[in-house]
Amino acid sequence: MNLKRVWTLIRAEILHGPKDVVLAMAVVMPILMALLVNLAFGNIFTQRAELGIYDRGESAIVEILAKSESVSLRYYENETDLKQAAAAGAVDMGIVLPQDFDASLPFGKIKFEAYVWGESLAKNREVIPIVLTDAVRTLTGSELPVNIEAVALGDEESVPWSSRLVPLVILMGIFYGGLMIPSSAIIHEKQRRTIEALNVTPTTVGDIFLSKGIISVTLATFMGIVTLILSGALSGPIPLIILVLFLGAIMATEIGLIVGAFVNDINSLFAVLKAGGIFLFGPALIYMFPQIPSWVGYIFPTYYVVRPIVDLSISGVSFSEVLVYLSVLVILVILGAVLLVAVVRRLSTRALRLGS
């Protein structure tokens, strides 16, 4: 291996390599996904009941309801919109407050109209009236007949859904570029037979793979950082998080190079991604759906990339607490490197045979 040759290959790849849709997708897709998650999907997976409200007057209860942790409040400008939202399932219940809602409360009259989505869960149908009742009591200044003490048990913190979607964004940031770029670049070289052309020069197959790998690791690490920033999740021990992103980028690149070595065309690459995508993005599903037992995560290699990042940036744990996951990640990266070296040797031997 000659570092000067590797650098020449890197320069050539950057300046003259394919600037195709795969490259654009590797950069654009994670950014789009991060923005989408942050702007649109942040709050849709909570267990809160969805309450729609159309206030004919200017009731003070709306402000009280807006502060409730138990419901997500949506405002509507007219009854038709509210009814449509309840019919479509955008809200579990939509209520229309009459103009004199607040004025009639001192007389013990609590009057309103409610539209209930036929598919709303029993617990949501139970929760919304309780929240409404509590808001009315707050408004009327009722004295609570009990003293309630809330005691938290355990050390871990609850992770909101906006944070649970971060793993998906991280994986897309790292693996889109880290896997697609080197695999498609190798396939590109194979299809254009430029690898064979390079073989007649002092350049080795290892040099080619290394140059593509360096570009890919750099891009994937950068995209990982960008997506974390866009998701508002780059906090905590930043150098350590970047180290995990870097190791994840190496893992993605190793997989990309190995896949690129065995696959001969983009169709087959796509087929591999189609079937193998679940193994890459599986941990994201585990974070999204808590119903899936957490031990399932341990079977996915990418879990050891996501877990330390989420723990460090969102849960705020210390280095020692992620050391086990980090160690497994390092072992996986080393195993990937060993496998990649074997693949490169096999390809080099084949190239030598072809050359002779």
Next chain:
Amino acid sequence: MKPRTIKALLKKDMALFIGNRFYLFITILGLVVYALVYFIMPSELDERLSLAMYAPVVPPAFEQLAVGGIDVEYFESEDSLRDSVISGEFDVGVALPPDIMDIWAEGGKPGITVFYASTAAPEITETTTLLIKELSYLQTGQALHFDAKTEILGPDLLGEQITLRDRMRPMLVILILLTEIMTLAGLIAAEIQKGTARALLVTPMRTSDLFLAKGILGVGMAMAQAALFMAIVGGFGYQPLIILTTLFVGSIFVVGTGFLIASIVRDVNAVTGWGLLVLILFAIPGIGAVIPGLLAEWAKVIPSYYLVDTINKVANYGVGWAGIASNLGIMSGITLIIVIGGLLALRRRFQ
């Protein structure tokens, strides 16, 4: 049109597909993975609130808990209640004092402890606290009386709600169909790139024969995978004929889109990029089926909306022909336009 030529082309493409054991294996594996995603999702809905309670004396108002949408499990001691929360069996536990009724009778305020797992979502803790507050008001004779006019919109599925995995079914089957856009576009783009398409056209075979053969192959591949998936996940429980018809229209739609993409890309690499963009756009209505109310009206301009909506209505709500006729009509019309557009664009590319 020459049936013999088409048959020969189909035989060639099928032989290539089956001959490529790797590709065949990956296709089957992909299908298995989609089915696994479905089966890994919970088969039941967590429809009711679960609450752990330690109550040496249960106030009459608190007995109403079991009547509503709340499952209450009583514990023998406060320690066992705490253990159930710590172990994760329950998110929240409520401990009532033994003399609760006496304190209320004397006009005092009893102390109630709400234990919650630190990992519990804040809404669960707050809801439980509100519930306890309200029951206390009820018990002390301070009930509020609502004069609410309530209307249930749509079929009332209380107790029979659709599980998350069944909501995901239309999205997954659409994804299976849509990925075939890239497979077909890739096949055609490869033929154009390698020049085999032009080579074939110097034989007595006509362009229409080539297109028809590719179309039949695309429809067959997409339809077979989608139908197999629906069979595995129980998607033919209601109106299997409607589901099959919808999948068939969807498969033709996929072929038309594949033709369109193949006609605009320069090489096979670009198929992946364009294909993914189209796939993401067409998959949006699928997400809408998983999360009701998410999509705005504009989503109806995405053609796949009518496919997803039809499969969702039939497989999850048991709607019949009358309920989906307009969807199927619109989808057939869009499919016809896309197929004609795809054929014309591809023909131009070949010439």
